[in-house]
Amino acid sequence: MLATLGGKLSLGGPRVTVFCGGHRLKGRPRLRRELGTSPRRSTVMPAWVIDRYGPNQVLRFNKNVMFPIIHYPNEVIIKVHAASLNPLDITMRSGYGAASLNMSRDPLHIRTKGNEFPLVLGRDLSGVIMECGLDVKYFKPGDEVWAAIPPWKQGTLSEFVVASGNEVSLKPKSLSHTEAAALPFVTLTAWSALINTCGLQKDNCAGKRVLILGAAGGVGTVAIQLLKAWGAHVTAVCSQDSSALVRSLGADHVIDYKSENTEEQLKKLELFDLILDNVGGSTENWALKFLKPWSGAKYVTLITPLLLNTDRLGLADGMLQTGITMATKTMKHLCKGKHYRWSFFAPSGLSLDEITQLVDEGKIRPVIDEVFAFADVPKAFEKLERGHSRGKTVIAVIQEHK
Ligand SMILES: NC(=O)c1ccc[n+]([C@@H]2O[C@H](COP(=O)([O-])OP(=O)(O)OC[C@H]3O[C@@H](n4cnc5c(N)ncnc54)[C@H](OP(=O)(O)O)[C@@H]3O)[C@@H](O)[C@H]2O)c1
CATH class of the missing domain: 3.90.180.10 (Medium-chain alcohol dehydrogenases, catalytic domain)
Structure with missing residues (x-):
């Protein structure tokens, strides 16, 4: 590096x-x-x-x-x-x-x-x-x-x-x-997930339906604003007390994951083009069924086992185990016409230059x-x-x- x-x-x-x-x-x-x-x-x-x-x-x-x-x-x-x-x-x-x-x-x-x-x-x-x-x-x-x-x-x-x-x-x-x-860190993480990993940009995002799990945290609050700046339709999953916050950032629809079952609430909605998962754990067991199949729709998670595996198994075995896990999951979902991805923070002054402009235009706060x-x-x-x-x-x- x-x-x-x-x-x-x-x-x-x-x-x-x-x-x-x-x-x-x-x-x-x-x-x-x-x-x-x-x-x-x-x-x-x-x-x-x-x-x-x-x-x-x-x-x-x-x-x-x-x-x-x-x-x-x-x-x-x-x-x-x-x-x-x-x-x-x-x-x-x-x-x-x-x-x-x-x-x-x-x-x-x-x-x-x-x-x-x-x-x-x-x-x-x-x-x-x-x-x-x-x-x-x-x-x-x-x-x-x-x-x-x-x-x-x-x-x-x-x-x-x-x-x-x-x-x-x-x-x-x-x-x-x-x-x-x-x-910087959370915006570059959202940038890396949405742009580098999922190929979204300001000119291909209009009307895309995006679901954000963990919408009220650091990454979620900037992801909502980036997606809204590019014209996407955003459904935010968070707890009731952050509903007003995520709406003020532009979320079109808010789901309270605490008061009612999230899956039941999502079943009532149209399927999504993209799911950004900032929560991890059991979410990936159920979230991908809410993606549009065979349409290029993607699920991207920020919670990955890469560093845990290398800590536990050492560098070589940890990387190998991670590669196997990733390939297995990717293939499993690809068979159902859905794309499964991991994403990571990526440092970048150039991306920050673009984010500076969005902030000074009042699109991200x-x-x-x-x-x-x-x-x-x-x-x-x-x-x-x-x-x-x-x-x-x-x-x-x-x-x-x-
Ligand atoms: N891969 C990478 O390079 C990378 C980079 C940055 C961050 N991350 C990871 O991404 C995750 C999010 O980061 P962050 O900075 O946004 O964290 P954060 O600021 O701590 O926010 C997490 C948010 O998720 C909410 N939440 C917890 N359980 C939830 C659930 N089941 N459904 C919906 N919302 C839930 C929390 O609020 P409530 O509990 O009150 O609902 C909180 O608002 C962290 O695990 C972080 O380690 C990974």
């Missing part, structure tokens, strides 16, 4: 860092220096880290985390103004995905530390570019940006973070940092469940772990006055 990000720089030693240190690079680099020698800041920063996997108590505030370093010429260092949490942060805190993710982590970090710790969680950020690598053409220090950092990298619950320029985009002007941080101060990160984890999210849990790393 990292190989695609450009060659590693070796300018005299492993910790050497290369900067353009100013605006977009024109001709010769102005300056090459070690990050730690910058007179503008110290070599350490505050961050929430974990030193082992486990329950919430493993979260530790550390004022002396090593400042991030630009290792590749297309990387940028961002000062984080706001971050947000996803269910992935809860599961990663407990070790979920470690077997696969450690394979993709920076080998230098793993080699010098002997393991992945201290690990910084948090995938979303909204903040300001501080430094740019030599190949960074689209950003300059001072730019307000947003990004979702892939889970094999150090996360965003820290004062500064290093990201590939490919993962970053200029943040929507219409949102504050706190608002913007609610969107963040849905924020609760905002926590940086000092209260463990409380934010506890809140998310209790479930029943209505949009996103945001961390104001820097308090904003809007």
Whole structure:
């Protein structure tokens, strides 16, 4: 993966860092220096880290985390103004995905530390570019940006973070940092499921009937808005108390999964062209019968056994088991004229550029469940772990006055 990000720089030693240190690079680099020698800041920063996997108590505030370093010429260092949490942060805190993710982590970090710790969680950020690598053409220090950092990298619950320029985009002007941080990871996940996995786009979506299971959470609330922006007809499955919320986001029909049997309610409706499943578990045992058969209709789920299998069985056997499961399920449903798919979050600055435009046009807005101060990160984890999210849990790393 990292190989695609450009060659590693070796300018005299492993910790050497290369900067353009100013605006977009024109001709010769102005300056090459070690990050730690910058007179503008110290070599350490505050961050929430974990030193082992486990329950919430493993979260530790550390004022002396090593400042991030630009290792590749297309990387940028961002000062984080706001971050947000996803269910992935809860599961990663407990070790979920470690077997696969450690394979993709920076080998230098793993080699010098002997393991992945201290690990910084948090995938979303909204903040300001501080430094740019030599190949960074689209950003300059001072730019307000947003990004979702892939889970094999150090996360965003820290004062500064290093990201590939490919993962970053200029943040929507219409949102504050706190608002913007609610969107990148969940929107890119919905984007990946709807566009990359299911082939939906703004010009082929009009009138398509889409069912969203788990419509009131982080992914569901943005998926409704994306689909409505492209003209689809959306049926949202959520609990009664989120009915007004999902309707306000544009859902055409709402099904309360708690008060009445979901299947019975769905039987009364027309069949669907697409089902987006944000819930998992038993849902895939019954949901596919509500797809139009032999019409190209697709069921896409975000809940997959890939990382659980690699954690349990190791990388090779886990991947093999996952491949077998996926092929078996795909074939089983294909025989009935229905497409069964798994989908995953995909980091992408380019997709975020398009999402920025949709936000600034007023077609997508963040849905924020609760905002926590940086000092209260463990409380934010506890809140998310209790479930029943209505949009996103945001961390104001820097308090904003809007
Ligand atoms: N594959 C990937 O790369 C990927 C990426 C992002 C997320 N995910 C996964 O996708 C899932 C959704 O993510 P998220 O960020 O949207 O989570 P979230 O913000 O925690 O939202 C989940 C929502 O589902 C609702 N819910 C629970 N059971 C339900 C049911 N039976 N029917 C309808 N709604 C139900 C919850 O509210 P109530 O309980 O109050 O109804 C909550 O609103 C998570 O499991 C996450 O791990 C996967």
